[in-house]
Amino acid sequence: VVGEKMDTERLYDSVNILLSLQSQNGGVSVWEPAVAQSWLELLNPTEFFADIVIEHEYAECTGSAIQALVLFKKLYPEHRKREIETFIAKAAMFLEDTQYPNGGWYGNWGICFTYGTWFALGGLTAAGKTYYNCAAVRKGVEFLLTTQQEDGGWGESYLSCPKKEFVPLEGKSNLTQTA
Numbered sequence: 001v002v003g004e005k006m007d008t009e010r011l012y013d014s015v016n017i018l019l020s021l022q023s024q025n026g027g028v029s030v031w032e033p034a035v036a037q038s039w040l041e042l043l044n045p046t047e048f049f050a051d052i053v054i055e056h057e058y059a060e061c062t063g064s065a066i067q068a069l070v071l072f073k074k075l076y077p078e079h080r081k082r083e084i085e086t087f088i089a090k091a092a093m094f095l096e097d098t099q100y101p102n103g104g105w106y107g108n109w110g111i112c113f114t115y116g117t118w119f120a121l122g123g124l125t126a127a128g129k130t131y132y133n134c135a136a137v138r139k140g141v142e143f144l145l146t147t148q149q150e151d152g153g154w155g156e157s158y159l160s161c162p163k164k165e166f167v168p169l170e171g172k173s174n175l176t177q178t179a
Helices: 008-020 038-043 059-075 081-097 113-126 135-147
Strands: none
Touching: 008 059, 008 081, 059 081, 059 113, 081 113, 081 135, 113 135
């Protein structure tokens, strides 16, 4: 690693922030726990940005938070131990509960199901879920295998985002999604 070692108190502060971002349903948002009522989205003044008025939970944030806390727990096993374990369990359940019927997870920060599934499976795996002990992981793996292109890569159209269903790129892979 480049640079000086980070002060332990800064790591504790980071964990404290992560723990504060978990919503009641176990998901993790970006700025604050999602608590506002969904009807407030009707006040959205834009025509082209959907679901921006209130905070939402995201598979990407939830999966990443699980991975970060699992690593932190290995390095600092006694710091807020019970709270971190509870967070990880609730976050894993959120990911299992928000899986789409197609086996993927909707990705908000990239295109779309391929991206969201990457983060969700990373989080579930970090939480100790495997192909053999978790139906959501099996369905996620099956989603990735069934959406793989003939050339061995993955390619998903941006149209998946507004349609909220997987739309493949026609007969070609995308370097970013394959990587």
